[in-house]
Amino acid sequence: MSALIPYIDEPHPVTGVTNAKLGIWLFLASEVMLFGALFSTLIIMRSSATDWPAHGSDVLNVPLATLNTVFLIASSVTIVLSWAALKMKDLKKFKLNMGLTILLSFGFLVIKYIEYSSKFHHEHFPSTSTFYAVYFTLTGLHGLHVVGGIIANSYLLGPGSKMWFTEPERFTGRIECAGLYWHFVDLVWIFLFPALYLL
Amino acid sequence: MSNDTHNHSHSHSHGGAHALPFWRKYIFSTDHKTIGLQYGITAIFFLLFGFGLMLLMRWQLAYPKQAIPLIGKLFTEDGVLSPELYNQFGAMHGTIMVFLGVVPLAVGAFGNYLVPLQVGAQDMAFPKLNMLSYWAYFCGGVVMLGSFFSPNGAAASGWTSYPPLAVVADNGQSLWLIGMVFLITSSLLGSVNTIVTAIQLRVKGLSFMRWPIFVWAQVTTAFLLLLAFPPLEAAGVLQLMDRIAGTSFFLPSGLVVSGEALKVSGGGNPILWQHLFWFLAHPEVYVLILPAVGIVGEIIAVNTKKPLYGYKTLVYSLVFLGFMSFIVWAHHMFMTGMGVTMSTFFQATTMIISVPSVIILTTYLLTLWGASITYTVPMLFATAFLPMFAIGGLTGLPLGLTASDIHLHDTYYVIGHFHYVVAPGTLFALMAGVYFWYPKITGRFMSDTLGKIHFWLSVIAINGVFMPMFFMGMAGVSRRLYDQTIYAHGAAAQPLNVIMSVSAWILAVAQLPFLYNMATSWKTGKKVDSNNPWGGTTLEWAASSPPPHENFPTPVEVYRAPYEYSPNKKLLPQFVQEA
Numbered sequence: 001m002s003a004l005i006p007y008i009d010e011p012h013p014v015t016g017v018t019n020a021k022l023g024i025w026l027f028l029a030s031e032v033m034l035f036g037a038l039f040s041t042l043i044i045m046r047s048s049a050t051d052w053p054a055h056g057s058d059v060l061n062v063p064l065a066t067l068n069t070v071f072l073i074a075s076s077v078t079i080v081l082s083w084a085a086l087k088m089k090d091l092k093k094f095k096l097n098m099g100l101t102i103l104l105s106f107g108f109l110v111i112k113y114i115e116y117s118s119k120f121h122h123e124h125f126p127s128t129s130t131f132y133a134v135y136f137t138l139t140g141l142h143g144l145h146v147v148g149g150i151i152a153n154s155y156l157l158g159p160g161s162k163m164w165f166t167e168p169e170r171f172t173g174r175i176e177c178a179g180l181y182w183h184f185v186d187l188v189w190i191f192l193f194p195a196l197y198l199l
Numbered sequence: 200m201s202n203d204t205h206n207h208s209h210s211h212s213h214g215g216a217h218a219l220p221f222w223r224k225y226i227f228s229t230d231h232k233t234i235g236l237q238y239g240i241t242a243i244f245f246l247l248f249g250f251g252l253m254l255l256m257r258w259q260l261a262y263p264k265q266a267i268p269l270i271g272k273l274f275t276e277d278g279v280l281s282p283e284l285y286n287q288f289g290a291m292h293g294t295i296m297v298f299l300g301v302v303p304l305a306v307g308a309f310g311n312y313l314v315p316l317q318v319g320a321q322d323m324a325f326p327k328l329n330m331l332s333y334w335a336y337f338c339g340g341v342v343m344l345g346s347f348f349s350p351n352g353a354a355a356s357g358w359t360s361y362p363p364l365a366v367v368a369d370n371g372q373s374l375w376l377i378g379m380v381f382l383i384t385s386s387l388l389g390s391v392n393t394i395v396t397a398i399q400l401r402v403k404g405l406s407f408m409r410w411p412i413f414v415w416a417q418v419t420t421a422f423l424l425l426l427a428f429p430p431l432e433a434a435g436v437l438q439l440m441d442r443i444a445g446t447s448f449f450l451p452s453g454l455v456v457s458g459e460a461l462k463v464s465g466g467g468n469p470i471l472w473q474h475l476f477w478f479l480a481h482p483e484v485y486v487l488i489l490p491a492v493g494i495v496g497e498i499i500a501v502n503t504k505k506p507l508y509g510y511k512t513l514v515y516s517l518v519f520l521g522f523m524s525f526i527v528w529a530h531h532m533f534m535t536g537m538g539v540t541m542s543t544f545f546q547a548t549t550m551i552i553s554v555p556s557v558i559i560l561t562t563y564l565l566t567l568w569g570a571s572i573t574y575t576v577p578m579l580f581a582t583a584f585l586p587m588f589a590i591g592g593l594t595g596l597p598l599g600l601t602a603s604d605i606h607l608h609d610t611y612y613v614i615g616h617f618h619y620v621v622a623p624g625t626l627f628a629l630m631a632g633v634y635f636w637y638p639k640i641t642g643r644f645m646s647d648t649l650g651k652i653h654f655w656l657s658v659i660a661i662n663g664v665f666m667p668m669f670f671m672g673m674a675g676v677s678r679r680l681y682d683q684t685i686y687a688h689g690a691a692a693q694p695l696n697v698i699m700s701v702s703a704w705i706l707a708v709a710q711l712p713f714l715y716n717m718a719t720s721w722k723t724g725k726k727v728d729s730n731n732p733w734g735g736t737t738l739e740w741a742a743s744s745p746p747p748h749e750n751f752p753t754p755v756e757v758y759r760a761p762y763e764y765s766p767n768k769k770l771l772p773q774f775v776q777e778a
Contacts, residue, residue: 005321005400012399019324019399026391026425034429037475041437041448049466050452127445130466137440137448 075104229326235312242304249295261700293358319402332388339381362449390421404757416493434475491628503570549599576650580631591619612672643724656709663702
């Protein structure tokens with residue numbers, strides 16, 4: 001029973017944040033450590049590798065990845081707009097923008113699927129070389145984060161949005177947390193894209 | 200209940216808890232006290248299980264290749280513990296004790312039960328997440344236990360799972376990795392919850408510098424878990440990829456296994472695993488010790504009826520210790536042939552981290568100085584913690600210096616060192632905590648006589664187990680041998696093994712009064728006569744025993760720092776306004 005837990009929908013006077021917001025920031029801190037370890041792996045693997053593509057673009061599809069970057073950045077904008085819409089008390093506009101966010105994230109996954117299947121088609125697997133091992137593991141884990149975001153955002157668009165009618169403040173807070181997480185997922189890609197495709 | 204669920208968080212309904220069905224109240228409960236007890240009971244089960252594995256291994260070590268009496272036939276046909284089983288038991292003993300025993304008891308059980316009480320909260324900040332973190336832990340435990348029954352048995356590559364050995368090992372290792380992912384998830388959820396609860400749900404008047412030392416210890420621990428575990432999760436994923444998808448993150452080129460070249464792309468780096476592993480596992484050492492430090496601080500203050508000496512210094516030391524623990528990890532890896540620059544850096548940070556540890560011990564000793572100490576059972580364990588932790592800490596210094604580490608690292612000396620920190624150190628503190636907060640949790644005291652028998656037997660036996668390890672290590676006996684008598688220097692030190700094993704079995708017997716005491720005092724122990732039977736000053740003693748659902752029926756407020764006892768031993772609890 002969460003009946004008496006304070007600071008669910010109003011910020012704590014000292015820390016200036018709600019419980020959920022502090023929680024999501026802590027969670028993101030741990031995510032930074034997770035991807036930090038993975039990026040360190042990338043650096044160590046690459047610096048000691050005997051064969052590594054001179055440029056990622058020699059083996060990976062840069063135009064498709066650029067399109068994916070556009071998709072993710074656009075979805076970061078739409079999720080902010082959906083939160084702003086709630087601040088303006090406009091549930092319809094929230095649903096439109098949240099719907100767009102989810103659509104764009106699906107677009108990202110579809111393109112990722114095309115990239116993966118073309119790699120598999122050419123018999124490039126994680127076991128092929130260290131480069132592909134890093135590529136598949138890092139983009140795969142990032143992809144799982146995208147899937148997690150889609151599940152959370154779909155819940156908030158669908159059944160979760162009922163909360164708007166009973167606790168609008170708390171619901172807006174949830175969208176803000178979902179947005180923070182989504183920005184993080186976007187940010188990881190912003191690092192992955194140059195690290196794997198361009199450099 | 201049906202009406203309550205449809206009301207929302209603004210409704211102040213108190214009746215909800217009593218109408219909950221059994222499975223919501225005791226199994227899938229969101230009450231932090233129930234979850235704390237679930238953690239506690241599960242963790243004690245795993246502690247006994249992991250201890251049991253070691254008791255069997257100690258037979259092989261004391262009497263190599265002789266059949267284990269009575270129960271040996273359960274494990275192998277001739278009753279002799281086989282080398283394969285020995286390896287599995289060794290790996291799983293470490294894993295179970297650290298990840299399924301001590302941490303869940305120290306952080307999951309004590310943290311969950313006491314942090315909300317000590318900050319005056321009704322519950323944890325995220326009760327459902329709290330339930331989820333217990334069940335993630337439970338699933339991790341089931342996977343780890345289940346791995347014993349998989350075709351080739353459990354993981355057998357040590358609790359550190361070093362590649363390439365771990366990558367080419369049998370399938371038990373994959374289950375180990377999957378189990379670890381559950382346990383890491385559980386820790387992450389739990390640590391977010393602890394930090395948010397301690398910071399956001401503090402009652403009026405409870406500023407940070409009025410936090411009980413236990414809360415400071417738990418919050419520092421939670422930060423360590425939060426930031427140190429993800430790299431191990433990453434490493435676990437990479438090792439799982441190596442094992443399942445055939446990648447070579449940790450497999451170097453040209454690896455030969457059983458006379459055949461391994462068909463992998465190669466080019467990987469086994470040392471990378473060690474870096475990622477120890478980046479977690481060194482902070483993990485402080486995850487094991489800090490909650491114990493917190494518990495001991497509470498018990499010392501209450502049983503000396505004195506303010507803790509240098510409370511602020513203690514707080515700064517705890518936080519500094521937590522920070523430093525992130526930059527000492529490679530002192531576990533001096534043997535990997537790292538360069539002098541690297542090893543000098545990590546040697547220096549290791550020496551620096553011993554400073555706050557010594558400050559903590561000193562403040563506790565100065566609190567005892569000139570105090571009239573009440574030797575209750577929890578205080579016996581808490582006092583014993585100090586020299587035991589000191590032995591563990593001081594014997595660590597030669598391991599932090601590269602020159603001496605090279606001689607000691609692969610010997611029993613290391614086992615003796617860290618067991619002194621974790622077994623008579625942390626575990627004694629946790630037992631002290633059980634005796635100390637048992638009256639709060641159940642409303643009844645544990646038996647004093649049984650407690651004293653438990654204490655004296657334990658403190659003698661546990662030193663019999665671990666003290667000889669230092670001598671054995673300095674005699675040069677490797678810590679990884681199934682049967683050390685095949686070497687002349689090992690055979691010469693063999694009598695020490697018999698002493699250690701007999702002590703370990705006595706230690707096991709010494710736990711029986713403890714378990715009996717815990718089980719029976721629940722119903723038959725002496726009842727407490729007030730909410731504050733020991734005369735404590737922190738907020739948990741304002742709640743009734745056991746605390747009701749939502750802890751404090753009337754809101755509490757904090758008026759002063761913790762541990763403000765006046766010279767004539769008059770009690771000045773945090774929650775009482777008038778002096």
